[in-house]
Amino acid sequence: MTRNQTTARPFPQTTEFGDLLRQIRRRASMTQTDLAAAVAYSVSFISSLEKGDRLPDVAAVAQRFVPALALQDEPALAARLVAAAASARGASPPRAITYTQTTTLTIEEVDGPESAQLPAAPTATIGREREIDLICRRMAGHEGRLLTLLGPPGVGKTRLALEVAHRLAPLYADGARFVELAPVENAEQVSAALVLALGLEPGREEALPQLVASLRRKEVLLVLDNLEHVLGCASCIKTLLDECAHLRIIATARERLHLRGEQRFKVAPLEQAAAVTLFGECAAAGEPDFAVTSANRPAVEAICRALDCLPLAIELCAAHVSVLDPAALLARLHDRRLDMLRNGPGDLPLRHHTLANAIHRSYVLLTPDEQNLLNRLAIFGGGFDAGAVQHLGFGAAALRALVSKHLVRRTTPNDAPPRYGLLETIRAYALDRLALAGDEAGCTPPTCPVLPATRRENRGDAGRAWRHRSGAPRHRV
Numbered sequence: 001m002t003r004n005q006t007t008a009r010p011f012p013q014t015t016e017f018g019d020l021l022r023q024i025r026r027r028a029s030m031t032q033t034d035l036a037a038a039v040a041y042s043v044s045f046i047s048s049l050e051k052g053d054r055l056p057d058v059a060a061v062a063q064r065f066v067p068a069l070a071l072q073d074e075p076a077l078a079a080r081l082v083a084a085a086a087s088a089r090g091a092s093p094p095r096a097i098t099y100t101q102t103t104t105l106t107i108e109e110v111d112g113p114e115s116a117q118l119p120a121a122p123t124a125t126i127g128r129e130r131e132i133d134l135i136c137r138r139m140a141g142h143e144g145r146l147l148t149l150l151g152p153p154g155v156g157k158t159r160l161a162l163e164v165a166h167r168l169a170p171l172y173a174d175g176a177r178f179v180e181l182a183p184v185e186n187a188e189q190v191s192a193a194l195v196l197a198l199g200l201e202p203g204r205e206e207a208l209p210q211l212v213a214s215l216r217r218k219e220v221l222l223v224l225d226n227l228e229h230v231l232g233c234a235s236c237i238k239t240l241l242d243e244c245a246h247l248r249i250i251a252t253a254r255e256r257l258h259l260r261g262e263q264r265f266k267v268a269p270l271e272q273a274a275a276v277t278l279f280g281e282c283a284a285a286g287e288p289d290f291a292v293t294s295a296n297r298p299a300v301e302a303i304c305r306a307l308d309c310l311p312l313a314i315e316l317c318a319a320h321v322s323v324l325d326p327a328a329l330l331a332r333l334h335d336r337r338l339d340m341l342r343n344g345p346g347d348l349p350l351r352h353h354t355l356a357n358a359i360h361r362s363y364v365l366l367t368p369d370e371q372n373l374l375n376r377l378a379i380f381g382g383g384f385d386a387g388a389v390q391h392l393g394f395g396a397a398a399l400r401a402l403v404s405k406h407l408v409r410r411t412t413p414n415d416a417p418p419r420y421g422l423l424e425t426i427r428a429y430a431l432d433r434l435a436l437a438g439d440e441a442g443c444t445p446p447t448c449p450v451l452p453a454t455r456r457e458n459r460g461d462a463g464r465a466w467r468h469r470s471g472a473p474r475h476r477v
């Protein structure tokens, strides 16, 4: 069940097939790689189509691109894309378009056995209607059978995957199953965990062949949740997809699986309005008299902004409302951010008891070089560019790794010069690690590196941050 929030979708204006395709793809939050995976073409072919270097196949556009781009419910735009394809070939548009599979995704509540096998969300899901709609339409009716939800710790990947699974379960003959992989210790144990989660008898035979035999004839959606620490199981996932033609998988991870045919969906933090609603609901769960009012709304909005609208951070922070009002909470957040992001509801999983725990789970998966770079990047409060990274003595590969692991994010659009930044919660964690590393090495506090004049915009608040940290408790997790 979700609450409100719909976002108007801009309608592309161009009539050129390549331009129209690019605009619709971007609007569907897909990369060229995602679209290629969804329609079973190569990435270079998609790129040539968008540049106008190759001519589209009109039937393929109607039958594969339209569902892959989630245009099933937008017949006017679907018809425009097909007409643009026909016109690029100098042909007239077909009179009727038939989709290989059409899907109505308006099911709100599902009581069937398919969704009974999924865990219920502990609270109402706030916002996310647009994302749920997009992911559902991307999963339904196209060739790509693996979609990975990616994003930083606590952004809401698991919650989104669960909502989508509830929504899609009735579309598959054998429903949907949710497999929580966070407790699994290594990649080798993943197939055994799947055997157990699917109710098969463990230990009778090798786990992977047993899974293949069980899933081969099933039409089922598997949600493989929290895979980031067992990415080595990608080969097992590939075997399952290769051998089981009707299997679909939604994975959640902080980093992609790097499989061919994998589509990705980047989960962003909540929109501001949804974040405020979430804060209000979480605060009221602990303090029934609490409500967001015109008096406390500015402070609540400022809290949500300070937490980058990250759901887990909001949930943890709102739990303090029973002892601090929003204005006092906001003041504490400025200098003791991570202290305010702990001790949330008791039924949260252990890794979500503190935000530092959640981030630490990603941090330990980094190489020492990447950890070192992340710590140092935290001094750039105003963001930074690749030159600043070089200035710190690190190469582009380390920066790329942090971006792909969703600990650093690009803050400029694709067509602007790239600049990067850290979510404030991740930055607070990294500043703590930097201070700890300084303590352990017995070295002097870090200062903002001396940058060439053209790099002034990278300057951060290193000194201020250090002074804060040196006066604040350190977070060992």
Ligand SMILES: Nc1ncnc2c1ncn2[C@@H]1O[C@H](COP(=O)(O)OP(=O)(O)OP(=O)(O)O)[C@@H](O)[C@H]1O
Pocket (backbone or CB within 6 Å): 123, 124, 125, 126, 127, 128, 151, 152, 153, 154, 155, 156, 157, 158, 159, 160, 226, 252, 254, 278, 311, 312, 315, 348, 351, 352, 358
């Ligand atoms: N849209 C939402 N509405 C209500 N609660 C939400 C929403 N999104 C996330 N939450 C809550 O925020 C917390 C973090 O969400 P979730 O576990 O989905 O994040 P995640 O990205 O999967 O984190 P991790 O990277 O640690 O696996 C959870 O307690 C979840 O229930």
Ligand SMILES: [Mg+2]
Pocket (backbone or CB within 6 Å): 157, 158, 159, 225, 226, 252
């Ligand atoms: Mg998760």
